[in-house]
Amino acid sequence: MQTVLFHSTIFGPIHSRRLGSSLGVNLMPDDGKVCTFDCLYCEAGYNAQGAGTTGLPTRRQVADALESKLKQLHAEGAPLDVITFSGNGEPTLHPDFAWIISDTVALRDRYFPQVKISVLSNATMLHKSDVVEALRLVDNNIQKLDSAKDDTIRLIDRPNQTSYSARRVIDQLKRFDGHVIIQTMMLRGSHDGVAIDNTTAEEVAALIAAYEEVKPQEVMIYSIDRKTPEEKLEKVSKDELERIADDIRRHGIKVQVSA
Ligand code: SF4
DSSP: OOOOOOOSSEEEEEEETTTEEEEEEEOSOSSSOBOSOOOTTOTTOOGGGOOOSSOOOOHHHHHHHHHHHHHHHHHHTOOOOEEEEESSBOGGGSTTHHHHHHHHHHHHHHHOTTOEEEEEEOSOOTTOHHHHHHHHHSSEEEEEOSOSSHHHHHHHTOOSOTTOOHHHHHHHHHTTTTOOEEEEEOEEEEETTEEEESOSHHHHHHHHHHHHHHOOSEEEEEOOOSOOSSSSEEEOOHHHHHHHHHHHHTTTOOEEEEO
């Protein structure tokens, strides 16, 4: 099994296929993973590896580490496009997520006012009003929806909330009034002998119906980039992603493709 953890709270800048030169912020442990999903394709590996020993960084530790790195990059005149919350799990699980976003906005405004703030989230904490309010403050509020069908999400993303429902997530995403980007990993393969494919006509039609309801500013569809914990997954080709993107665009939705 492939496991690639980020061993610090601040990492990079790294080149992101979708976002450009990106300074990463990992609000989860440095030596383990904490997530409400356990995706078959997660680059951080399966949740079974455990949460590690370091615990979550405090709000103060995040602000200090971020300020120190932004100061350094500013002094070097380094190019930076975006500050991205991702890392070893789901960032909105951090109990001080909303405060950390507000600190980050202040630091961004002080050192790199032109830089965007992105959050990559799996949309499982949108029942918390402070999380939703914080996400309204970021430039790129990127929320995962890999299928509009519960059965497929349970196969691919494996949510640990028994109450997870795509219907509820779609309703929660609608409340952003368009201030949201939906990201969808397109993949096929199998896991434990069960076939997986969210690229079928039926799956894509259900996703398009969900996108039409949410009216996001953009949809990002993408494919596997590195080795995945489940090795029986197949990378969907760029041509196929482009065909799916064209289907989505016919419904008046902006789509970005990363392959
Ligand atoms: S939501 Fe993200 S961090 Fe969590 S398991 Fe899936 S890919 Fe990994």
